Amino acid sequence: MNVAVSFESSVPTPQSPFKRSRFGRGKRTPIARWFWEIDRVLLLLVTILIGVGLIAVAAASPAAGVRYSGSGVTVAARHYFWMQLAWTVIAVPIMLAVSALPVQIARRAALIGGLVFLALLALVPVIGSAANGATRWISIGPAKLQPSEFLKPMFAVAMAWLFSLRARNPGLPFALISVVPMALIAALLMKQPDFGQTVIFASVWIVLLMLSGASLKLLGMLGAGGLAAIVSAYLFYSVATERINKFLFKQGDTYQVDRAHATLTNGGLLGTGPGAGTEKFTLPEPHTDYIFSVIGEEFGLIACIAIACLYLAIVLRVSLRLLREEDDFLLLASAGLVSQFGLQALINMMVNVGLAPSKGMTLPFISYGGSSMIALSIGMGLLLAFTRENPHLKEATYTVRWNGR
Amino acid sequence: MNAIAAGLAPPRDRALVKNNDSVRVAHYRLMVLMLLFALMVGVISLRLLYLAVFDAPDRSPVASAIGPRADITDRNGVVLAATIKGISLAIRPPRVIGDKERLAAELARLFPNRSVDDYRRILHGRRKFVYLERGATPAKIHAVRLLGEPAIEEVPEPKRFYPQGTMAAQVIGYMDIGGVPVSGMEAFLDKRLTSAANGGQPVALSIDSRVQAALESAIRTSAEKYLAVGGAGVVLDVHTGEVLAMASLPVFNSNAPGLVPVGTDPLRPDARYNRAVSSVYELGSTFKVLTMANAIEHGVITDFGKRYDATAPLQVGGFRIKDDHPENRWMSVPDILIHSSNIGTARISEEIGPERTQAFFRQLGFDRPVDLELGARGKPLWPGFWARTTVMTVAYGHGIAVSQMHLANAYAAMVNGGILRPATMLKLPAGQAPQGKRVISEQTSYRIRQLMRLVVEEGTGRGANISGLRVGGKTGTAEKNLNGRYIHSSLVTTFAAAFPMDAPRYVVVVTMDEPKGIPETYGFRTAAWNALPAVKNVIARIGPLLGVIPDPSKDIDVSDLMPFVYKPEKKDTGVHAID
Numbered sequence: 001m002n003v004a005v006s007f008e009s010s011v012p013t014p015q016s017p018f019k020r021s022r023f024g025r026g027k028r029t030p031i032a033r034w035f036w037e038i039d040r041v042l043l044l045l046v047t048i049l050i051g052v053g054l055i056a057v058a059a060a061s062p063a064a065g066v067r068y069s070g071s072g073v074t075v076a077a078r079h080y081f082w083m084q085l086a087w088t089v090i091a092v093p094i095m096l097a098v099s100a101l102p103v104q105i106a107r108r109a110a111l112i113g114g115l116v117f118l119a120l121l122a123l124v125p126v127i128g129s130a131a132n133g134a135t136r137w138i139s140i141g142p143a144k145l146q147p148s149e150f151l152k153p154m155f156a157v158a159m160a161w162l163f164s165l166r167a168r169n170p171g172l173p174f175a176l177i178s179v180v181p182m183a184l185i186a187a188l189l190m191k192q193p194d195f196g197q198t199v200i201f202a203s204v205w206i207v208l209l210m211l212s213g214a215s216l217k218l219l220g221m222l223g224a225g226g227l228a229a230i231v232s233a234y235l236f237y238s239v240a241t242e243r244i245n246k247f248l249f250k251q252g253d254t255y256q257v258d259r260a261h262a263t264l265t266n267g268g269l270l271g272t273g274p275g276a277g278t279e280k281f282t283l284p285e286p287h288t289d290y291i292f293s294v295i296g297e298e299f300g301l302i303a304c305i306a307i308a309c310l311y312l313a314i315v316l317r318v319s320l321r322l323l324r325e326e327d328d329f330l331l332l333a334s335a336g337l338v339s340q341f342g343l344q345a346l347i348n349m350m351v352n353v354g355l356a357p358s359k360g361m362t363l364p365f366i367s368y369g370g371s372s373m374i375a376l377s378i379g380m381g382l383l384l385a386f387t388r389e390n391p392h393l394k395e396a397t398y399t400v401r402w403n404g405r
Numbered sequence: 406m407n408a409i410a411a412g413l414a415p416p417r418d419r420a421l422v423k424n425n426d427s428v429r430v431a432h433y434r435l436m437v438l439m440l441l442f443a444l445m446v447g448v449i450s451l452r453l454l455y456l457a458v459f460d461a462p463d464r465s466p467v468a469s470a471i472g473p474r475a476d477i478t479d480r481n482g483v484v485l486a487a488t489i490k491g492i493s494l495a496i497r498p499p500r501v502i503g504d505k506e507r508l509a510a511e512l513a514r515l516f517p518n519r520s521v522d523d524y525r526r527i528l529h530g531r532r533k534f535v536y537l538e539r540g541a542t543p544a545k546i547h548a549v550r551l552l553g554e555p556a557i558e559e560v561p562e563p564k565r566f567y568p569q570g571t572m573a574a575q576v577i578g579y580m581d582i583g584g585v586p587v588s589g590m591e592a593f594l595d596k597r598l599t600s601a602a603n604g605g606q607p608v609a610l611s612i613d614s615r616v617q618a619a620l621e622s623a624i625r626t627s628a629e630k631y632l633a634v635g636g637a638g639v640v641l642d643v644h645t646g647e648v649l650a651m652a653s654l655p656v657f658n659s660n661a662p663g664l665v666p667v668g669t670d671p672l673r674p675d676a677r678y679n680r681a682v683s684s685v686y687e688l689g690s691t692f693k694v695l696t697m698a699n700a701i702e703h704g705v706i707t708d709f710g711k712r713y714d715a716t717a718p719l720q721v722g723g724f725r726i727k728d729d730h731p732e733n734r735w736m737s738v739p740d741i742l743i744h745s746s747n748i749g750t751a752r753i754s755e756e757i758g759p760e761r762t763q764a765f766f767r768q769l770g771f772d773r774p775v776d777l778e779l780g781a782r783g784k785p786l787w788p789g790f791w792a793r794t795t796v797m798t799v800a801y802g803h804g805i806a807v808s809q810m811h812l813a814n815a816y817a818a819m820v821n822g823g824i825l826r827p828a829t830m831l832k833l834p835a836g837q838a839p840q841g842k843r844v845i846s847e848q849t850s851y852r853i854r855q856l857m858r859l860v861v862e863e864g865t866g867r868g869a870n871i872s873g874l875r876v877g878g879k880t881g882t883a884e885k886n887l888n889g890r891y892i893h894s895s896l897v898t899t900f901a902a903a904f905p906m907d908a909p910r911y912v913v914v915v916t917m918d919e920p921k922g923i924p925e926t927y928g929f930r931t932a933a934w935n936a937l938p939a940v941k942n943v944i945a946r947i948g949p950l951l952g953v954i955p956d957p958s959k960d961i962d963v964s965d966l967m968p969f970v971y972k973p974e975k976k977d978t979g980v981h982a983i984d
Binding site: 207212300305308309316346 | 426427428430431432434435439442443445446448449450452453454456457458
């Protein structure tokens with residue numbers, strides 16, 4: 001709730017030392033209001049993450065450059081870094097702008113966007129372009145756009161909205177209704193094929209079902225169903241069979257996994273130092289899927305642990321704030337967005353450290369990728385928008401703090 | 406509150422919301438999810454720590470030593486071959502960031518082997534990597550660093566270094582420019598020196614560098630004095646088969662193997678050639694000791710006083726066997742060896758017969774290359790047809806050619822109690838000597854020791870008698886044989902000795918290639934004049950070094966043979982051609 005409230009209800013300006021400040025709590029300019037309502041700690045964590053991502057892409061860029069240089073084509077050593085920097089310059093304002101949207105507008109935009117990208121996703125098999133053995137992208141001029149990346153945050157918002165309607169229409173089978181878009185998206189994704197994204201969408205859907213009060217029986221059934229789905233995917237879906245075989249039995253071509261392991265461990269605990277990595281040049285996708293390994297080689301496994309903790313901090317920050325959140329939709333939407341974000345990071349890191357089969361999933365805000373950067377910014381912008389809080393509401397509580405303030 | 410409000414309009418009152426059951430369930434489940442997520446991050450962190458501890462590349466000195474080739478040392482740990490850091494300087498023209506004109510001039514100043522124009526062509530050319538200098542000196546590397554040009558690379562290239570220079574060069578061998586071992590123990594030990602399992606541990610050869618130095622110095626002194634074209638020598642431990650020294654003259658430096666000329670004359674192989682194992686020679690009268698051993702072993706000789714007719718050359722078919730310095734009398738067994746009588750030896754071999762002669766020499770390994778770690782082992786020239794004359798000539802070392810190492814091995818078996826052991830170039834752990842196989846009995850071996858000692862006390866080996874070191878041995882002189890034809894002007898002289906004869910420990914064999922007669926030797930050039938002094942020199946130097954204390958009170962008892970040694974009434978003061 002209540003972000004909306006803060007926009008409507010104007011609080012009398014207190015006479016305070018902040019008076020003359022542009023961002024004083026009393027200022028009523030839109031920017032000042034945005035600044036005081038936004039979760040500044042979350043914003044700081046995301047900023048750090050983007051900074052880390054730029055350094056990581058700078059480290060991985062020469063390796064990727066060598067990889068994608070061929071006869072006639074020479075990719076400059078820092079090409080991917082400059083590209084990523086350019087995308088960041090575009091993406092950060094988008095994130096800030098989205099974070100400033102009023103909740104209703106943000107939600108409506110997300111719902112409409114969700115429909116648009118669902119349509120685009122459906123069109124991928126028709127107008128998409130293939131790369132690395134999968135058709136996931138739609139080329140728009142020089143840029144390539146992956147609809148599923150954009151659909152992800154919007155799907156979370158749409159599902160949150162759907163489940164938040166439950167309270168108003170207790171009789172309707174919302175869980176059953178939500179199966180329809182979920183199944184549609186899963187079918188489209190598996191056709192590409194994109195097993196990893198399917199797992200993310202399904203996980204977000206299950207998390208939202210869980211938070212919206214689905215019975216334990218239903219959740220148990222879903223858990224069993226998920227297990228059955230994975231087993232049947234292993235049995236009947238060749239890509240999954242291959243990947244899981246590789247992971248479990250080290251069968252077949254484990255080159256990628258072996259290279260990732262060699263790169264990750266080459267630097268030891270403290271790393272070889274920036275630019276001193278050597279194994280990264282043998283990695284198939286140093287700047288995207290396996291950037292975590294590149295960080296491990298050059299900055300040490302201690303840096304990898306720090307990054308894992310950074311993701312944990314973001315998830316905890318949002319979740320702890322949500323424990324105060326009373327509004328169904330905001331709670332569900334924020335939880336959906338953050339779990340989607342955290343889960344993607346988790347899976348990528350697990351693949352890199354050899355705890356999960358390789359999936360072709362990027363590390364949010366760290367991996368290179370233009371359209372993915374924009375999509376993530378939109379998702380994070382929505383999250384920031386949904387977690388905005390009127391600072392005066394907190395102050396208005398009549399509780400006595402232990403320090404007497 | 407109601408979800409309606411959330412969706413459509415802001416709720417009016419927060420208090421209402423607090424009672425919402427579904428929100429409380431959501432909060433509860435959110436906490437569970439949070440914990441799950443934290444747990445997963447914990448698992449990832451633990452996995453990362455695990456990787457850091459157990460899977461990080463091992464950078465300990467032991468492990469990193471796997472890369473460079475391990476050292477080769479002598480039996481006492483003296484380094485014979487080591488791997489040192491070498492730096493080569495190279496340039497990557499596409500990466501040059503400075504002024505190419507100036508850089509070309511600077512390079513021409515620092516590396517004058519190419520001109521400024523050459524460097525300009527390189528810098529503007531298409532080549533991506535050009536060596537400026539292999540194995541650059543620290544001063545050159547420093548000068549290049551001062552240029553501040555990042556396109557110049559210092560390429561680490563491990564370099565093989567032989568700190569002892571020419572010492573035992575043919576044994577150690579050498580590497581070609583690409584770091585591939587070409588010969589010697591470098592080639593034999595290649596896998597072991599570079600394998601990870603070995604862990605960079607140095608490999609100890611059986612060579613004792615002190616003994617090696619004494620042997621090389623003695624052979625060189627002799628070769629220079631007697632104008633020999635080459636020489637070879639072996640010092641062998643008779644109880645273990647370890648080769649304490651092996652020398653071949655002329656020498657080369659393993660650090661620069663290309664500096665010696667390539668030999669084209671088949672009679673004078675080049676310096677990289679190991680004459681001790683690769684050359685096969687007719688070793689002449691040194692074989693008489695082996696023939697005697699065979700005869701004693703098979704009961705052909707039971708009475709050492711039995712005399713053989715050496716009054717006149719022996720005519721066998723169209724072949725005449727003469728003595729080099731005829732005694733023209735009937736000779737006892739000790740006399741035959743002392744005076745190196747071909748006729749007497751031939752008569753004894755006649756009694757042994759072709760089968761037993763062949764069997765014995767086969768037992769000693771004279772029909773095949775010697776059993777040793779070195780490559781390029783010479784293949785003996787084994788008689789194709791054993792006529793009556795063949796048996797007779799082979800008995801005194803003609804008509805059969807073996808390497809010096811063959812002879813040293815056989816002599817070790819003759820004196821050590823009768824056990825033939827394979828020789829080795831690797832240091833054996835104490836008490837790990839190979840079992841070996843018996844070729845003659847203890848008693849026969851004892852008799853041979855007596856006879857060898859008598860040769861030095863009374864006969865052709867007199868010059869090798871060193872007070873207290875109890876040397877025994879046998880001389881041997883033969884003509885070089887090229888493609889089946891004897892070259893009368895080219896002699897190969899050998900002295901094979903063992904000491905101390907009361908309890909033999911070492912065999913020393915020295916061979917001189919084409920020694921010449923000099924005024925000091927009255928023009929003579931047989932073994933006693935040139936190979937023997939070298940052996941005497943070696944034994945005198947290494948005896949005390951190896952723990953054989955000169956002791957005049959000790960010696961092997963030869964008194965039972967003395968009655969059979971012919972003593973002329975009048976001491977002969979004339980100079981003999983002795984052999």
